[in-house]
Amino acid sequence: MIGRGRLGLGEQLAYLRVICPDFETEVRDGRLRSVGLLQPTEISRQCRVEFTQAGGRSPEVRVISPLLRRGRKDEDIPHMYDQVRLCLYLPSGEEWKPSDPIALTVVPWASLWLLYYEVWLATGDWQGGGIHPSIPISIRKERNETRFKRR
């Protein structure tokens, strides 16, 4: 979305330090790690979220605390890889590219995810739309805003 060349870890770090000054951000041993508190609304929980990126790879996002809870009927949490990392954007490169600052893309999406997660806990519905990988690509766009279907 930003439209420049690939950002190195140092540039990602610089963006994070300017745009998210309250985050703890560092690059060590070829890996970027940034941890910050996100609270999507004033009545939402404040969550400690970790953003990491190893050189050249897609950023990974985890909620450190509080621990995420499964659904009321023990359902999997929607839009997570292995119930560990948040699935925030299409992996095809349409929405996040290596030239995009994490601070301006992945961080806002993580906050949005946290909001829909709390609402999902409350109502059982994932209102944030999205795509389940088992749905063929041809109809993904049409279903962009459909409700998440619990398994």
Add this chain to the structure above:
Amino acid sequence: MAFVVTALGSHTLDSLLELVCVDLQLTQTQDNLARCHYGAVADWLSRKGNPLRELSPHIFPQGSQRIGTTTKPVGRREFDLDAVCKLDVSGCHPGELYKLIWDRLAQHETYRPMMKRMPRCIRLEYSGDFHLDIAPAIPDVECGGNCILVPDLNANLALMHPQNNVWKSTNPIDQAEWFEDRCVPVMILNERYAKAQVDSVPDAEAVHAKPALKRSVQLFKRWRDVEYAKRNNLATPSIILTTLSGHFYDQQQLCTDALASILDSTVREIESCERLTITNPAHPSENICEKWDNTPACYRDFCNAVTAFRDRWIRLNRLRGIDEIEEELADLFGESTVQSVVRAMIDNRVSMPRRNGSLRVRPNSGLLLPATASSASISMPTNTFHGG
């Protein structure tokens, strides 16, 4: 125990409560139905050529419909509309007045089978879920002004029984006026009630235009309905909740703060006296705590329940996590109401702006904001949640 009750609330929680109140309003269909029935009965009682016409009948709504604090019934309970039919007579027996209006209604083929005798009113039970209570009344010459006398009859005795020669003095018009005055500064109040023979039911206010006091009363009443669903005989009447709210409201703008103040002041008042005595603010000699007088268990139950409600309200305002707040609100005001309200709020405040590209966010805190937000925020970039 003292609590800090000011500025507890957040605008987001207040928006959620506003939507709860929207859901508590009578539906448009119910509201229209109530107005239609009221209009038809008022017309029948005041129509030219009927015996009551000579007695200058004045028909007007009273209670929650008049002041805009109606709440949808919980479960299967009926909703109602309270009205007064005042006749310009004096010196009659209460039973005589009651019979005059009863007989006029009974002349109507439709109303005749719907009529039910109640101690202070004639109830018209409509098929479905609605009833209209019509209180016969005459002017209270002694108290003057808008004071009226209504029959206070023992329904087990004959209407004209000597023991039924009992009037109750009341003043619903000025009581409603007092409540409206408590809602807004006096300077912007208009002359509300024309001197028409038949007063229409005031238009339903949009909830966002409803003062925090009215929304607080709706929530207070709804809490009562949910709390007492299984021991309804001990439920404190709406008039008491409304009057307490009017007394203790302190011009807060947010409903969260208004109700916190009302509940805390009520509890403090309870703790500071042997028993609360509440009179009609517009008619100080009218005791509105008769149910507490007649059923002391009702008062004791109210004291315990309202104290617990006050404590929960304080905790609610400090709770974080939409799921936890939803759970607490559902427990207080009913699950079906609150779940749909959470969905609606998220759709209006987040999903719709996100779809049309106007949602903003502060990356440093993650706070999601509307399009009008300050420059410290950025536009939410487009994304599609994936996987899982």
